Amino acid sequence: MSSSFDLSSLGWHDGLQALLPGGTVPGRVARVHRGAAEVLAADGEHHVRFGAQVRRAAADDPIALPCVGDWAALHRLDEGRYELAEVLPRTTAFVRGGVSRDSRGGLSGDGQGQVLAANVDVVFVAEPAMHASDFADLGRIERLVALAWESGARPVVLITKPDLLDLGLDDLLTDVSAAAPGVAVHPVCSPTGEGLDLVRAHLTGSPGSGSPGSGTAVVLGPSGAGKSTLVNALAGTDVMATQQVRAADGRGRHTTVHREMIMLPGGGLIIDTPGIRRVGLYDMSDGVDLVFSDIEDLAENCRFSDCAHTAEPGCAVLAAVESGELPERRLDSWRRLRREARWMATRTDARLRSEESRKWKIIHKEMRRSGRNRP
Template sequence: MTDHNELQKNISNEPARLRQLGWDDHFDHQMLSIDVADGRIVRVISMQRGQFLVTDGLKEWFCSVAGRLMHSKSRDYPVTGDWVIVDGTIVTDVIPRKNILSRGEAGSRGSTAKPTRREQPIAANLDTVFIVCGLDRDFNIRRLERYLTLVHNYALPPVIVLTKADLHDAPESFLSDVESIAFGVPVILTSMQDGRGRTELESHLGHGQTVAMIGSSGAGKSTLANMLFGSDIQATGKVSDSVGKGRHTTTVRELIRMPQGGILMDNPGIREIAFHEDGNGMENTFADITELAEMCRFANCTHQKEPGCAVLHAVKTSKLPHERLESFHKMQREMDYLATRRTKSADRVEKERWKDVALRIKDLKKRKR
C-alpha cells in the first residue's frame, strides 16, 4: 500500500502557504490518487531553457524533470501553473490539473494539411483569463472573438481588458463595441495614467486566485501587471510612434504573487490564435447566432443558403453584422476539422489496439504448434 504520510504532512503543516499559491479542495482530492511515497509539493512558476522554477511559498529553486516525464505525452509534461511533486531538484510527478489553457502550434491556424497539430500549453490551474487588447492598432473585434472562443473551449471564465484608454477622448465607444460580441463577459477599460479599471481587475485577484493574461505583443500586459502590483516588476516597451503599438517585452510565462493575495501570469504575446480543442467555445462566443439558429426552418441549418434561415435574415435586415457571421463560419470550419481529426485519431488508436490483439493471438497459436 502506498505511503502518503510525507505528502500529507507537507499539506497539513503548510495549508495556508499552499493555499496562498492557489492550492484548493480539488488538489486535496487529487492527492488521494497520487501513487508516490514521498516528496514535496510545489508549484511551477515558470519554464526557462528546459528548467522549471518552482516555489513552496517560502523559497524558489530550479528543477529538471524525471526521465519518464521527459518522454511522456505532452499533457503529462509540466507547464507553468502546474502543481508538481519534487524530490530535491527533480520533478517526479504532476498532480492532476483542474484545467489547462492551450492553443494549436503556430502556423496551424486554418490549416488542414497536417495530420496533427501540436498542442502548445499556455498555463494550468487557472481561475480567470484576462484577454488583453490595446486601444491602438492592436484593437480588433474579430481577434477578440477568437480569443473568447479559445478560452471558452476550456470552460474558463474570461475577462476582456481594454488597455491604453488614455489614448482616446471617448474610449467608451470601444467598450460598447466589445460588449456587443462578449455576452456575459466583463469588459474593463484601463489606463496606466490614472489607474482606471484597477479596482475591477483586483476583484479577480483575491486570495489564492490565479489569473493568466493573454493577448498580442505590445497589448499592454506587462504595463497592466505593473499597475496592479503597484511598482515596476515587468519590463515594458513604450508605444512606437511609427506603428502606434507597444513593443513586445515579456519572453517567458511567469507566475507573479500579487499584493492583493492572488497570482498573475504574464505571457509572451500570441502571434496567432490557432485552436487545439473543439469545446463549447463557439456556442458561448456566438450566443446571438446560436439563439437566432433556434428559429431557422431547418434544425441542421448551416446559415449559408437555406431558405427560412433566421441568421441570414438577421444579416439581411442589419440586425447581425455580416462580418460576424463570416467569423462564425470560419471558426466553425476549424472546429469541424478538429472534431473530425479527433474521431480519426480515436479510430486509429482502436485499429492499432485490435491489430496488437490479433498479433498476440497469432503468436499464441504458433507457440501451441
C-alpha cells in the same frame, strides 16, 4: 522572492492534497525551461528537473508537458534536490492548437496543442483601444474568449490604453461587448490606475480558488497591448520588462519572451505571457457556441433545425444580417471559427489514430522478436 511560501496563498487546498502521491511534496510551477522548471514550494523556490515519468508522458503527448500554473508532485533526491515527479490533474487548461499558415495560405498543423497556462480561474483578454475597433481585432477577441471558455476559466476583456483613444470609447466598449456576450468588459489605464480595482476584484473573488485572494489569472493578447505594464501596476513594482509601441506602425515588440507567474501583494496570482500573433483552436466543444450565443439564440427560430445559415429559406440568422441586427462580420467570424474547430478535430483524431497504430506496430514487432529468441 520569499524563502518560504504559504501554499494556500498559491491556491493549494484539501482537494489537491488528496491527489498528491505518497512520498512527495506539492509545488506550483512559476516558470518553465527546457526540461526543468522554477517551482514554488512551502520551503522556498526551487529549480527542478523533470523526472523520467514526466518526460515519457510529454513525449507521448505535448499537452502533458508541465506548464506555468501547474501543481506538481516533487520528489526529494538523495543529494537534497527535488525533481518534478508528476503533474497533478488540472482543473483548467488554456490550450492553443498547433495551427499555422502554409506557403499557399492554407491551414496546416499536426493536431497537437500547447498548454499556455493551467489551473487558471480568470483569463484576461487584453486588447489595446487604439486597435480594438478593427474587424480583425474583434475577431481576435472572439477567438481568445472562445479558448478561454473552453479552458474552463472565466474570460474578462480588458481594453487597455484607453487614454490613447481621443473619441469613441463608449462605442468601442459596446462593439466589444457585442463580440463577447456575457463577458465583463473593462477599460483599464495602467499608468493612471483607472480600472485596476475592477481587475483585482476578478482575482480576489475568483470562484473555485483555494481561499479568498488566491485566484489565478493569465493575461493574453497581442504584443503592445500593455500586458506587462498591467502586471507591474497590479504588483506595485516593475516585475516585468516593458517597451514602447513602435511609432511607425503602432505595433508592440515581444518584451515578455516567457510565461511567468507573479504573486500579487493584494492577493492572487497573475501569469504574464508573450504577445500572441496567432492562436489556433484546439479540441473545441462549447467554446465557440458560448462566444456566439447570440447566433445560437437566433438559430432557434430558423425554419430547419439543421440550418447552416448559408442560403436556406426561413433562416433567422440570415434575416438578422439583412435587417442589420447581426453584423455580417460576426457571422463570417462564426463560420471561420466553426470551420477551424472542425478541421482541428479531424487533425487531432488522425494524430491519435497514427500514434495508436505506431504503438501496436512496436508491440507486434517486440512479440515477433521474442518469438524468434525462444529456445
